[in-house]
Amino acid sequence: MSGTTASGSGRTAGVPRLSSGGVNRWTVLIVLCVSLLFVALDTTILYVAVPSVTEDLRPGPVELLWIVDVYPLIAASLLILFGTLGDRVGRRRVLLLGYGLFGLASAAAALAPNPQILMVARALLGIGGAMIMPATLSILRQVFPDRRERAVAIGVWSAVAAVGAAVGPVLGGFLVENFWWGSVFLINIPMMAAMLLIGRWLLPESRGERNGPWDVIGAIVAALGVLGVVLGVKRIGSGAAVVGPTTLLPIVLGVALLILFVRRQRRREHPLIDMRLFARPAFGTSVGCIVLAMLALVGLQLIAVQYLQLVLGLSPLETGLRMLPLVFAAMAAGLTGSKVLQALGPRAMVSLGFVLTAAAVLCLTAMSAEDRPWLLSGGFVLLGFGFQSTLFGAYESMLSEAPAEQSGGAAALGETSYQLGAGIGVALLGSVMNAAYAPGLAHVGGVTEKASRSAAHSLGEAYKVAAGLGPAARAALREAARDSFVRGLHVTLVASAVLLLVGAGIALRLPRRAAESTERAEAEGEAAQAEGPAAGAGRGSGEPARATSGR
16 A cells, blocks of 8 residues: 555545445544544543542542553553554444443443442453544544545544543533432443444444554553553552562563563564654654643643542532633634644644643642632633644644554554553652642641541542541641642642643654645655565565555
């Protein structure tokens, strides 16, 4: 297959044939966006239910982090596996299986009687999500070969992702307030049942044409590497010593496994990921920007929800409504992203998006124990617009930089970067928050050392400990915990802003104009066709042996 794009023609050589040929590409986009909406919704819908889950199931601090984080981590670990499986057996087939597993896992999560079963159910949700997510970007790249149309499609796609992630707390707040925390999972069941029917009816099947064995061992090595790194970070965040068997050892093993994975992919004739994609500066830079953006903000979002509920005393529904400005701003950024990209170019769009988001985060350091709704609303508007502009520009550049025949691998990398950044962000910024919060609870008048240690785990735990104390000690502990949480929040906001500014600097490696990478890809494709089949047969691993035109 050829990765060349016929600019402006809406046709690309090497696009896989859709077996249901008559389905309009915009109809396909709608189905993909609805699929993405469910997966994105489940990423954040649990946030406002965390206090209720803590009260009902009483998980420990590490268990609570895993309940929240295991879903994106499992999904990130398996995206490459299911993305390549879809290329071989059919993306729609894997997608429909993902819908079924997602629905069953949702039922298990809703009825979980203890933290362990809830963690397992969330892990199964991650597997279902990993089966669903690769289809959204890989099919989008194939059915929208024209870059301008694809930019519009990515704008809609990113707006839907923003809506799903940001509406999650609103919907979750409504359900928790009117029912119980398990209802945030039950709503997935009718949704998945409907999508099974709609997907079978409307979504055309598509397959890639890359042959060769499916590297299951490589996918397992990558998954274990990711889990090892994040497990070590989580243990550090829960107060364990940095140098220890449960912290440094998993991190070292995880990094070693990831290095082994990269070397394995470079040696294989049919790799899961063609590592030569990273030789393209715009591709590697885009992936790095996605990771940094998610790392800086997703963990912060979880902490912000706790601030709204536990410090300001808002209900779950009120918490969700307070975050609506972020939703609307992110939607606006996604829907206008194509025009902004054409006006500014990828480099300026992504860099300015990072800077705007960092400015919004620094403005939010003015938050205190007192409610300041206008400050929060303004900060969330800047945050939503800047963050979504960054993600839009990075995703568009990444997909446009990758040749069409490698869209499945590129999509898997993009989604893996998104989920990996989110998972590590929760762990990393949670660790920063805990490190800044705990010292303020060391010496509180009238509170025993044992009670202080328990209160230092989290603000929610401090409130529980305070409930069992006398009036004076209760008031002192609640005030100390609240003040410590706000100070920790400020430290975490500054750390997030630093990460965002680093991202702005990295984004300067992107092309100035949206056309630059497309023109380079076309030139490379024309050169490859001029070389002829004999030259193509001698290429290294991951390259197509011949060009297939007219598909």
